[in-house]
Amino acid sequence: MEATIDGRKGMSINWEGSAITRPRMVVKPERVSELIDIIKNEKKYPAPVRAVGFQHSITRCAVADGGTIIDMGNFNRILEFGQRHVRVQAGVRIYDLVKALDARGLQLCACPEFGDISAGSVACTSNRYISSRGILGQISSTVVGMKLVIPQGTKLNVTAKQPDMLNVMRSSFGLLGIVYEVTFAVREKIGFVVKRWQMDLDDLSLAMAGLNGDGIGVRLTVYPFSNKAQLETRHSVKLETATRQWKPTLRAWGWNCLVPLVAQLFKRLVPSSRLRGKQLDILLFQAQKMFTRMSQDRIAEMSAVCLPRCRMPKWGRCTYTTWAFPADDFSLLVEKYVAFCLQYKRDHGFRCDLPTKALFVPKDPASLLSYAADGDVFTLDVFSTGGKGWEDFLIDLNRFCSANGGVPLLNQTKLLSQRQAVRGLGRKLVTFKRLRRNVDRHDRLSSTFYQPLVG
Ligand SMILES: Cc1cc2nc3c(=O)[nH]c(=O)nc-3n(C[C@H](O)[C@H](O)[C@H](O)COP(=O)(O)OP(=O)(O)OC[C@H]3O[C@@H](n4cnc5c(N)ncnc54)[C@H](O)[C@@H]3O)c2cc1C
Structure with missing residues (x-):
């Protein structure tokens, strides 16, 4: 696993360069076992632990001051194509996925315009795209399966058979676990x-x-x-x-x-x-x-x-x-x-x-x-x-x-x-806060960006 320690200099972590973060560690794991090690080893990999894709967000949502940044760039394989789904690693670039599906006469059930973003980030954060019949406005809503490493350092496999859990994970913002694999619903091209x-x-x-x-x-x-x-x-x-x-x-x-x-x-x-x-x-x-x-x-x-x-x-x-x-x-x-x-x-x-x-x-x-x-x-x-x-x-x-x-x-x-945030999202945010506190009691994944919003 490649690792750099980049504390003093700071690094830009968003699209327009307005978010500078000073993590203690930046790591680029290749295997899920390494992800587990990062989550478990609190001394070597201090909190907050934040996974990043292409760092093309426009807010400070990927900052990890004093903590650990996990670059998911090595998790870049498309694992399985089906007629109704595609299974990918979390670091896969959405543009590459769109093109690979296109070559098979398939497409995502959402229509992203900017493809230089990762499957893992769009699976668990809020996004908005133009919709039309058969096409949803949020890519996260097209996720039918997700695999994560949760704060306890264990793997969690969420499938369509657990709709409530999937519902939570689609807007978990990397606060309930590091996503390492995503299954998206796909459809024939329109x-x-x-x-x-x-x-x-x-x-x-x-x-x-x-x-x-x-x-x-x-x-x-x-x-x-x-x-x-x-x-x-x-x-x-x-x-x-x-x-x-x-x-x-x-x-x-x-x-x-x-x-x-x-x-x-x-x-x-x-x-x-x-x-x-x-x-x-x-x-x-x-x-x-x-x-x-x-x-x-x-x-x-x-x-x-x-x-x-x-x-x-x-x-x-x-x-x-x-x-x-x-x-x-x-x-x-x-x-x-x-x-x-x-x-x-x-x-x-x-x-x-x-x-x-x-x-x-x-x-x-x-x-x-x-x-x-x-x-x-x-x-x-x-x-x-x-x-x-x-x-x-x-x-x-x-x-x-x-x-x-x-x-x-x-x-x-x-x-x-x-x-x-509370005024806009109401009781749902309170529910999420409660869940987050139960799942991540030691605040392994929560950062200075998310902490004030989701407690
Ligand atoms: C030119 C441009 C156009 C854009 N157009 C749109 C648009 O039309 N619609 C729209 O909705 N957005 C748009 N965006 C925003 C962008 O698509 C999203 O912010 C996207 O999530 C960024 O992907 P990323 O891989 O760079 O994520 P990052 O910025 O690297 O991460 C985003 C968040 O996800 C978390 N995260 C990343 N990977 C994981 C993982 N594996 N597990 C858990 N958490 C993870 C990070 O910690 C962070 O909180 C645009 C951005 C740009 C620069």
């Missing part, structure tokens, strides 16, 4: 068709009222400072012929890689935030319009939207935070959110320089801490290039979201307070 409309924000509620939500995926882009929005719907369709794949890939690459780089360049070249924000809004809105003309109504395969990686320099990346809101009246929430952004800009001079996104996720009680457990939701994904003023904005944004019935995603909502 395609999708998108339709997009651009509009003034004033027309949004009318446009959204026309969507019945029944199996239709919805993605919304909101430009609070330009009074504009784009609505995108996605329908699942049968794949009959091979289709050209580059347009959906281009869209995913454009949004995840190019737009942040352009926004960061703007920040350097145009010092006035007022001017910069307006120009960027116009540029992005026009780019979305042009793209709509190119790709409207074409059938594409789901796997085409999954990006292998995003090779942008750290300075050219963006960041985001996420909350979920009941889908009923979401257009009203958008109105309030826009008013909040405008007021915040007037009071503090800060505005997010990237548009805000929202995704429809249908009711999904498959995990205990699912943000969509009680009904259909829209996630509100607030994007920014970060920098001065962003963290202060996040504190007020969290207050706004919490006060308006928002539910946080524990690993994807930045600067979340315990009160806001």
Whole structure:
């Protein structure tokens, strides 16, 4: 097992480089027996013990100050393909899995856009993706089996025959055990068709009222400072012929890689935030319009939207935070959110320089801490290039979201307070806290990030 001790220097542990952690040990085991040894040997491998995949989270959820980081990179084998499932080790890259399934005429039952993430992390944390008929909004909900090393240093095999335990493990955030193997449900490949409309924000509620939500995926882009929005719907369709794949890939690459780089360049070249924000809004809105003309109504395969990686320099990346809101009246929430952004800009001079996104996720009680457990939701994904003023904005944004019935995603909502977590997740969080305390009495796996949230 490779091991490094990297305490003093610190290491970056998230996508945009905003989370620096100072673990005592960083280890890269190859076998489950080594994982067990790490968990059992408290002296050699101090707490907190956190497994990491590709360290592409946007919060501090992977930090392990003074503790042990387990790099799962050697657990990278796809173990078994079935007609209805695939079994993989936890360090397998989701993009590699998507491609391997694609070659067999299969796909995951969720549609990830950014594939440089690990099977182990998405199996046990909250995530949100565009859904449509037969396609769920959370990858963790498609997990039908999981193998873990629990804090007692023993192996635990959770299968579909233990639905309650699976329900807990799908949102266990590495706090109940280190995941070393995952079985995902898979299905035959299907395609999708998108339709997009651009509009003034004033027309949004009318446009959204026309969507019945029944199996239709919805993605919304909101430009609070330009009074504009784009609505995108996605329908699942049968794949009959091979289709050209580059347009959906281009869209995913454009949004995840190019737009942040352009926004960061703007920040350097145009010092006035007022001017910069307006120009960027116009540029992005026009780019979305042009793209709509190119790709409207074409059938594409789901796997085409999954990006292998995003090779942008750290300075050219963006960041985001996420909350979920009941889908009923979401257009009203958008109105309030826009008013909040405008007021915040007037009071503090800060505005997010990237548009805000929202995704429809249908009711999904498959995990205990699912943000969509009680009904259909829209996630509100607030994007920014970060920098001065962003963290202060996040504190007020969290207050706004919490006060308006928002539910946080524990690993994807930045600067979340315990009160806001409890308010959003309610009794389910209390249940999880109790379970965690029973399973991990000596706080082997809990970190400074999770401890305030889940006690
Ligand atoms: C460009 C970009 C686009 C993105 N788009 C989306 C998106 O559309 N939707 C979305 O939901 N997210 C998105 N994300 C966020 C990202 O997909 C998730 O945060 C994902 O979980 C990161 O995977 P990772 O392997 O890098 O996990 P890490 O950051 O390495 O770990 C994440 C968490 O999981 C824990 N963990 C990791 N492996 C294990 C294991 N084996 N056992 C137990 N615990 C473990 C870690 O300790 C940590 O708490 C995006 C991120 C980027 C950078």
